[in-house]
Every structure is written in structure tokens, then in C-alpha cells.
Amino acid sequence: MLLRHTTAKEIDRKALTINPAKTCQPVGAMYAALGLHGCLPHSHGSQGCCSYHRSALTRHFKEPVMASTSSFSEGSSVFGGSANLVSAIETIFSVYDPEVIAVHTTCLSETIGDDLTQIVSKANEDGKVPAGKKVIFCNTPSYVGTHVTGYANQVSSFVKFFSTATPKKRNVVNLVAGWMEPSDMREIKRIAKEMEARTIMFPDMSDVLDTPLTGHYDMYPKGGTTQADMAATGDSKFSIGIGPYTTEDACIKLENKCKVKFETVEIPIGLKATDKFIMSLSRHANVPVPDSLTAERGRLVDMIADNNKNFYDKRVALFGDPDTLIPLVEFLLTLDMKPVYIVTGTPGKHFDEAMTELLKEKVPEVKFKSGERADMFQMHQWIKQEGVDMLIGNSYGKYIARDENIPFVRLGFPVTDRPGNNFFPYVGYTGATNLLIKIMDAFLEHKDRTCPEEKVELVM
């Protein structure tokens, strides 16, 4: 057994994290930065950080991921990384020629106290930034929050550096996209188009991290929110933050800066969350819900009904990011399943409250944990104490799934051992059917392989 060291008896841990359900801020910042058109993310720190984040994103998306690094040396850690960053900016514009450089910090540059505001304005003053180009930045200390925080900080920086209010408001709704797959962003844009709502999505990784194979390598693929669109977000009449953990901060900043009112909704995973998102968009864009979407919803309900006996009372363990877990738990409840263990390494009150709210009556025995030492070791110990019928989470769940022989649905970041997460959406009604089929397949494949011979059934 791969995790033979895990015991059912919970050990008392105060300092140790085992098999984390999170990673550090900069990778989130790097991912978000790729959702801006023509943007090169820049990691202000040691070379390894940049290399690790690029590898992590590449393993997940199976796409080229470009980012540059300040390549800190011993000298820069003593004297500060200012010189490195200024020369990096110069090199990047002359060599890689992006529209925007999005700088994020690392634990190292934060701790030695590099002041990005000062460094970047000096680079601007010294003429290191060519006309029409831009250097933006955000602080992403690895020892605060998680990759989710890093994503949120990067999205906020877009508002800080681009959003501008002109006297004329436009009948446009901003869709501030939380941490989703490119496929999910594409699906949300499709839904908005179906509703004939005028929207601007940011960030937008579709056509960036799901590009076609053409025989050519484009360092800056055609997707991503353009600078012009990003500036125009200040004139929109409303913002919907999709995923509170990753977008609320940006929405608040946009309201403060450009008086654009907002609401945050959960990422539309599952029926109820999709209902809420569509109602929100319908209300704020002042457009009706078209019959086509009502029909999609009906097909989802139909599929749930056809299969409901397979879901009832199934115990599920989940881990991942709060913005994904909250609507996912809600969807599992819609399916009549029982989310019993939920873990996220990302700290935050909203998650704890949402879990209590969703589960206190339906699953009173639920165990959930967020923040420090809310890791997969913890979850595995719970599973050892009382088993589950299904595990949902990123690829790191495969060790537990194998050791405990549990059907496993891969969802979240990173999924390094299966393709398709950037292809098939999980959001919206159609996405919910994709997810439902995935859940069913995992159950039924497992059953077909493990049930006694005489119980093998041809007809479901």
C-alpha cells in the first residue's frame, strides 16, 4: 500500500503538514495572469519557483506555459532584487515582447522586502517599459494563504492597473472568473451569449490553455482578456464574481475604484448554483432566460431522475479549493448523496459557514476542516475510521483511492494523470451532466469490476 503509514488513529499534530490539499500563492497568480491577453507572468524570486509553477501548470493543462523569472542569486537576496527585476523587465520586452508583464512576488522577495511599487515605477521612469506596454504586479507571499489567494491577488491587480471609469456607463456585466478550467470559462461565455447578455469576462483562459495544434508555437495565444476590455470593466454597470474566494477582492476593488456594484455567486457547478448564476446574470444584464437554457436544465433534471437510485445515501469524501467544494457539496446533496468528509488547505470562514449551512441537517455526522493541517493525511485517517463510497479531488487522491479501493472522480487542480479537464466543462447545466456522468461511470465501472460474477448486470 502506498500510504501504508496512515493509521485510523488520529495522531496529534501541531507543526507538521502531510500530503497537503493546497499549494502556494505564486502558482495561482501565474495561472490568473495567463488569462490576460498577451501577458507574460513574471516570478520575482529564485529560478526554482518559476520552474515549479510552470511544470505544475503544464502537467495539468498539457499546454505550453510561459513565464519568466528574476533568477535571484545569493547577491540579490542580500542586496534586494531590485536590480534583477529592472534588468528582467528590459530583457523581457526586448526578447519576448509581451503586451503586459504581470509580476508576482515569492516568499523570498517578500521577506527581503522588495518594494514592487517603487521598482516598477523606477523601471517606468528609466524608460525600460516601451510605449503601449505595461508592467503590473501583485504581492503573493507564499507563507500567507494558498494558491487560491494568489489567484485572487492577481485578479485584483488587473482591476488596480486597468479598470477605468469614464463618465459613460455601459450596459455590460463583468464576469469575474474564479479558478476554473478554460472549458468552464468557455461554457460560461456560451451561456451568457445564449442569454444575449453583454459581458466582459476576466481573467479568461479559454483559447490560452486549450489551444489547437497548428504546427506553430504561439507564445501568446489568441485568448485572454484584452487590455481594452479590462479597462472597460470600469464602465460596466455590474460585476458578478464567480467564486467568492478568488473574485470578491477584485469586485470590491472595482466598486471602490469605479463604482461598479457587484455580487458574488458560487461557481455554477451543479443545478442550484447554475440556477443562481443564471438568475443573477438575468437580473443584472436585464435579459430573460431563453428556452434553450431551460431545456438544458430539463435534460439535467431528467438525467438525475433516471439515475437517482444510484446516488442515494452514497458517502463521499472531497478535497480541493473552497470555491469548487461549496457548489460541489451542494450538487452532491441535490443528487441525494452524502458528503461526509471535506477538506481544503485554504483557510477562510466562508467555507466553514457554507459547510455548516449546507450539511448540518442533512449530514449531521459530517467532518470538515480548512486551513492549517487540513491535509489529505487527515482525510485519509477519517476514511480509515469509517469508509466512503467515493472520493472526489485532484490527482493526489489516487493514492487513497487505490489503497482503500474507492471509486475516484478527478476534479480540481492539479489533475496530472488524466486528460480532458480543460476540454469538458463542469459548470452550467451541461457541465453538471458531464460531472454526473463522470460520477456514475466511476461508480459503475467499480461495481462491474468488483461485484460477484452472478451479479454482473447488462442492463442498468
Place this chain on the structure above:
Amino acid sequence: MTDNGLYGFKAEMRSMQIQSITKRQDKITPKQKSMAEYLEGRENQIVTKGVDSHELVGGKPSVAGSVSQRACVFCGSRVVLYPIADALHLVHGPIGCASYTWDIRGALSSGPELHRSSFSTDLREKNIVFGGQDKLYQALHELIDKHHPKAAFVYSTCIVGVIGDDVQSVCKRVQKEKDIPVIAVMAEGFQGSKKDGYKIACDALFSLVGTDESMEVSPLSINILGDFNLAGELWMLEEYYKKMGIQILAPITGDGRVQKVQNAHRAALNVVQCSGSMIHLAKLMKEKYGIPFIKVSYFGIEDMSDALYEVAKFFKDDSVMDKARELVKDQLTTLIPALEPYKRALQGKKAAIYVGGAFKAISLVKALRLIGMKTVIAGTQTGNTEDYRLLKTICDDGCIMVDDSNPVELSEFVKQTGADLFIGGVKERPIAYKLGIGFCDHNHERKLALAGYDGMLNFAKEVYETVTSPVWQFVNKNKE
């Protein structure tokens, strides 16, 4: 020659580089121009054999702002030590460094799997302000109580070096209290490149060597340095050496065990592969214990056979040499005909190589030649000037040699040379595919054993499979 000296030649070198690019391409398109412009400052790190007369210079730090494919000191130490499966590997730092190195290499173990879990002190803001020493001390205790490992490696990351935790004294203290070796691996990321991390890992290993004498040792014993048992490669080598009557005392570090490392000083010979990572340990062991070492490679028929013969030669034992000859003969009798169909299909195809170390690149050039392919790009992340001299003698004219490259450069070179295959690591794979050419992972994510004789056949199959894949016919490479 100092860096300043090189700088003096910069203008001249640059014009040479531009000339060599002009020679490769009859007319300079606007894209080519920007490429030439881009090469400023990197003239010494790119050489076209038969066109350029200057030497390829390795070991230079990457320019700030580059999209380098290189990693950091911590990464270097972590990848070298991680395969020791019955030791604890605790990463002292914020969570990222532990997350990103969690089971990313397929370094197989025949026993314990402790190395495949991720342990971290997960330093938070308050630890950065008040220090992380106490947390480290406590985490070590919690871990050792739970897992009773044979030794513990504590990796210090960038930030630990800056906030000034005294990792070494914590390790000493826990070592005393728990009576197992607790080794501080001082691998702050910013202190150099991945290569410097290898050296630090070697020092850590060296501190274990010579601390136990309890294993049985044959007079014909060797240590294998620098094989990490990716896809079970070490086990194949073990078979070969066993057939020659040779004992592998300590595999360092693939399928590694603490006790074996502790006994490693009693072997007769160190056999070093991937010399970039392990040569330092071999030198230390030679100095202190008088153990000689030889450098080998296990990729390709030629190098693999040389590795066996060199070891046999060392022991000056006719029966060992006879067995080696017999083994090689046996293997080649089946392998050579098995390679034939692949060679026919791949004849004249062109390959681009961008790998970690130069030794691997050299072996790959030879292995590719064996299956009829020509290497048109040969680059590495960490080669030094001396390695490149050797690489150059092996490459054909027209081969572009490059040090510390980046995606823009590499994809440009692929276009110029019309390569059919790219051999590299995780970050190069999707770029190769986007360019519409085959790809072979010769890095730590490979799933097939590529070492040894079986590995050569696997390699030929993998190259064949990807180069001749029907998918490429759907890519229109000529479209601009």
C-alpha cells in the same frame, strides 16, 4: 577567460552569430531578424557545428527575465536525495516547495514508500516573523515518532536562509534525542542552480557514508552512483552486474536505503552515471576512503556495454570479463535484429535534444545514430564548457548546440532544422506537440525504462511510435 574578457568579444561574437543564422537561412525574414537580435548576449551559449568557430560556454547563470527551463538549488538536492525510500524527507519552508516536489519522479522502490508522501512544516506568516525553528523541531518529533525512519533529511528552502533559522542545530538536537541521523540539507533555492543542489545533496550523503559496517560485502562490489531507478532502470542494471558476479552494495540513490549508503565506503569501486549530479560524492569518497570511480552511461548499446566492460576491467578478473562479454553478446544477438525495423523506418529523421545534463545528451546522440537518426539540435540545462567540447566531437556538422535555452529559441531552432522529434522534459513536451513533431520524455517523467539493452529497444519503440504517429499528417506545418 573572465566574464569581462568575454564581454569584450561580444560585438564580434554577435556578428558571427548573426552570420551563422544568415547562412542557415537564405533570406532573413522579419522573424529571423528579431531572433538574431534576441541572441544578443547569448552568442557564447549557441554554436552551430561546422559553421561557428567559437566555443560553447556552459555554466553561466541565467539572465534575469529569461524564460529559463532551469530550476533551483533546492530542486537539485531534493531530486537526488528523494529516492532514498526509508528516510524521511521533510521540507522546511512554505507549502509550495513540498507540494511541487511531491512524488513527481518515478523513482521506484522495492520496499518502503515513505518517500512518496509529502512532509512540510508549512511555514506561515507568524513563523516568518518569529522564526520557524520550534515548528521544525516539533514536526521532526511528530514525524519520527510516527514513522521510525532510518534517517531524516531536512531541506531548508529560500526563506529559511533569509529568516535565519538554525536548521543545523535543530537537526543535531533531534539526532541526539532520537538516535537516528538527522541531516540538514542547506539548499536555499537562490544560492545557485540545480547543479549546486546536487553538490549539497552529495555532501548530505557523504555524511552518512561510513557510519555503519554491518552489511556483508563481496570483494567484487560496486556502488552505483547517479541512477535514480526511474521506471525500474536500476533493477535492470542490477541484473546485468549480478550475471557478472558483481555485488551492488549501495545504489545511490535509486531504490536507496539508508543502511546501504552508510556501508557504501566498503565497496571496491564507484560507478558514476549522470556525472553532473554525483561526481562530487565520488570524489569525496575517493579522497577519504580511497575508492576509485569510473564515469559511465547506461543509455545506448555502446555506452551500456562500455559500462560493463569498464567494471570488469577494473576487477582484473578474467572470469568477470568473460561473463561480461557473454552477457553483451547474448543481449546484442537479440537486440540488433529487433532494432532493425525501427532503424529502417527512422532512417534520416532528425532529432532535437534538450535535456538536463551533457552526458545524457552525448549518449542520446549515439543512441539516435544507432537507429538511423541525426541529431540537429543538442542542448542542455547544466552542461559545462568541457562537456560541450566532448558533445561537439560527437555531433554532426550543422548541429546547433545550445546552453540554457528557452522555448522561443528552441521552437525557432526546430523550425530551422526541420526536426521530426524532440527529446526533453515536462515543459518541452507540449511545445513539441504544438509544433507538430514527435516527443520522447527522457527526463524524470519517463514511464518506460530507457537504460540498458531492453531500454534501447524501448527507446527505439518510443521514438518510432511518436515520430510515425498518424496524428502528424493532420498538421499543416507550412501554413504561416
